[in-house]
Amino acid sequence: MNQRLWEILVDSFPKILVRGFTMTLPLTIIAFSLAMVLAVFMALAQFAHVPVLKQLCRFHIWIFRGTPLLLQLYLVFYGLPNLGIIIDPFPAAVLVFSLNEGAYCAEIVRAALEAVPAGQLEAGYCVGMSYLQTMRRIVLPQAMRTAFPSLANSLIAMMKDTSLASTITVTEILMASQRIIARVYEPMALYMEAGLIYLMFSTVLTKLQKMGERRLSAYTSKEG
Amino acid sequence: MVEIKGIKKSFGGTEVLKGVDIKVDQGDVVAILGPSGSGKTTLLRCVNFLEKAQAGELLFDGRAYDLQKITKKEIAAIRRKTAFVFQNYNLFLNKTALQNVTEGLVVARKMPKAQAEDIGRRALEKVGLSDRRDYYPSQLSGGQQQRVAIARALAVDPEIIYFDEPTSALDPELTGEVLSVMRQLAEEGMTMLVVTHEMGFARNVSSKVVFMEDGRVVEEAPSREFFESPRSERTKEFLRLIQNA
Secondary structure, eight states, X not given: OOHHHHHHHHHHHHHHHHHIIIIIHHHHHHHHHHXXXXXXXXXXXXXXXXXXXXXXXXXXXXXXXXXXXXXXXXXXXXXXXXXXXXXXXXXXHHHHHHHHHHHHHHHHHHHXXXXXXXXXXXXXXXXXXXXXXXXXXXXXXXXXXXXXXXHHHHHHXXXXXXXXXXXXXOOOHHHHHHHHHHHHOOHHHHHHHHHHHHHHHHHHHHHHHHHHHHHHGGGGOSOO | XXXXXXXXXXXXXXXXXXXXXXXXXXXXXXXXXXXXXXXXXXXXXXXXXXXXXXXXXXXXXXXXXXXXXXXXXXXXXXXXXXXXXXXXXXXXXXXXXXXXXXXXXXXXXXXXXXXXXXXXXXXXXXXXXXXXXXXXXXXXXXXXXXXXXXHHHHHTOOSEEEEESTTTTSOHHHHHHHHHHXXXXXXXXXXXXXXXXXXXXXXXXXXXXEEEETTEEEEEEEHHHHHHSOOSHHHHHHHHHHHHO
16 A cells, blocks of 8 residues: 555544544434434334324334435435425434434334233233333333344444435535545545444444343343 | 122123123132133133123122223222232233332332332242342243242232132142142132132132133032032033043
8 A cells, every 4th residue: 555545544534533423423323312212102102003193103104114215315405495494414314314213113113012922011900000101111121122132233224324414415424535535536445444434333333232232131031 | 809790701703701700708719610711711801801891790899890881990999909810920021020029019009119129028928939039030930930920919918819820831840839829828818719720729728619611600619519519410520520630
């Protein structure tokens, strides 16, 4: 590797990395947190067969799972201004990613709720607890334990998908590297570098997933 | 104490309970016997509202409730005075043994945690599981899980405990430990309504036997009378069959 290329890489690394910390990571964390709230809410509404709400949830999931994420970003950022609604790039990205991710995670949580044995709810009733009390303290915690690996998987996938936000001018990791490429024209090396930074982020998330699973495994382990 | 009158229940087109009456007095241990499919478990589930009966009346604590018109509030009030032990234990899988016992006290009855834990520890001691209080259900044997379930039932100081085939899911060598706990409760005067296949329990522990078949009560008698001088032909046949088994 020649001297010039090496210097470009060393020089650009912190510049791209800082975008990871100031854009990719906040976008991931904020959007995923909102997505989780939405997912749990939508899963519960479907699980409890709440009329109207259940149909609204199905509709939301149908739309957001059935159309491309990139298109959803374009619609919100480039389309809505036609209706007079102008949203800044970062909030637009948060909005789309949380609605989209919420739809996928709602299905994960719903499946996990349905996997909790019906006897758990009955046992709750029989010790005098209400439906909501039993859901909150018994059924939902068990479902979240079951859903955890899949949700963590979705989180990692979403972290990488935030690269799509570059198309609506969010200067995250990919956008930051593209700007440098435009200046120095070394796409191979810089895309590799961007990939390395994504890999670092996802490695940390994978490690966190492992730790989380270990902590949650207390009641499923067979040892005393 | 608890009386059920004319309870009826169908699933789809199949009538599972065809008008059943059962009376349980304070301190009674009533065993419900009968072949599979006779409606025993459904009866118990209707009495604690896990299934909705299509007709019938429940007398509880001196008050009469129409099983069709009973409100959620009334159901909740009755459930706080009863306890249910399931065939497959249904312990809360995400809670330790002690938490399983205290959950109904702290959450449903708003009891302070320290007081609930005190009751919980005593209930676990009673079923001989003091040393397992911090274990999760997955770390306990079937017999131990069922004893925790009985401790959970005891903790709420119920007026009656319903048992739905409490030993049917257990290995033969584990049924003994559960039955001996139940026998101890009976001796202490706990009112119990028990669906069971354990003839030894029905004969030696229960005070009264109700024999059901095909959604109806065939015979109802004090235990000794039931086993020594059954009246109906069907009961005689049933007893003959189980004695030959």
